[in-house]
Amino acid sequence: MIFGHINQPLTYAYLPPILKQAISYFQQTDMYNLPVGRHDLNEDLLYINVMEFDSQLAEEKQAEVHQEYIDIQFLVSGRERIGFGLENSTNQITKEYDSLNDYYLVASISDESEVILSPGMFAIFFPEQPHKPGCCMEKPIPLKKAVIKMHKSLLV
Structure with missing residues (x-):
C-alpha cells in the first residue's frame, strides 16, 4: 500500500x-464534477469508477481483495478510514472470487493497519492486498471518491 496527496x-x-x-x-480532471459511474481511460486495462455513498462503521464491513487490478483510490470529498493488511491464508x-468484477471478500484482515484519507489524498492497493475502504471515523458521512482500476499487466 502506498499513499500520498496529489498536491x-x-x-x-x-x-x-x-x-x-x-x-x-x-490533478488534471475536475473530480468534484465528474459524474458517478465508470469512465474508460484505456478500455478494460485502465478505467475509473466514480462513486458517492455514505461511509460505514468498520465493523459492519468486510475487506475486499483483487487478483488482476491495482486500486488507486482517491478521495474527492469527505473523510475516509481504510483498513488494510497483507495477504494471509488465515483471512x-x-x-468467493468474482472474476467478472475481480474481487473476493474476507471477514477480517490479519494484523490490520489503517490510513485516513482527506480530500486530495490517494491510496494504492496492489493485487492480493486486502483493504476495507469506505469506513467512517466516528459516524457515517457522505463520501465522493474515484478509484482508478489499473490492470497489473500495465505495471510489469
Missing part, C-alpha cells in the same frame, strides 16, 4: 511512470 509530489515522485500518470489524472473468505 505533494514527493509522496509519489518515485513511483513507476504509469502510476504517476494515473495520479496526474486526478477467512466470505465471498
Whole structure:
C-alpha cells in the first residue's frame, strides 16, 4: 500500500511512470464534477469508477481483495478510514472470487493497519492486498471518491 496527496509530489515522485500518470489524472480532471459511474481511460486495462455513498462503521464491513487490478483510490470529498493488511491464508473468505468484477471478500484482515484519507489524498492497493475502504471515523458521512482500476499487466 502506498499513499500520498496529489498536491505533494514527493509522496509519489518515485513511483513507476504509469502510476504517476494515473495520479496526474486526478490533478488534471475536475473530480468534484465528474459524474458517478465508470469512465474508460484505456478500455478494460485502465478505467475509473466514480462513486458517492455514505461511509460505514468498520465493523459492519468486510475487506475486499483483487487478483488482476491495482486500486488507486482517491478521495474527492469527505473523510475516509481504510483498513488494510497483507495477504494471509488465515483471512477467512466470505465471498468467493468474482472474476467478472475481480474481487473476493474476507471477514477480517490479519494484523490490520489503517490510513485516513482527506480530500486530495490517494491510496494504492496492489493485487492480493486486502483493504476495507469506505469506513467512517466516528459516524457515517457522505463520501465522493474515484478509484482508478489499473490492470497489473500495465505495471510489469
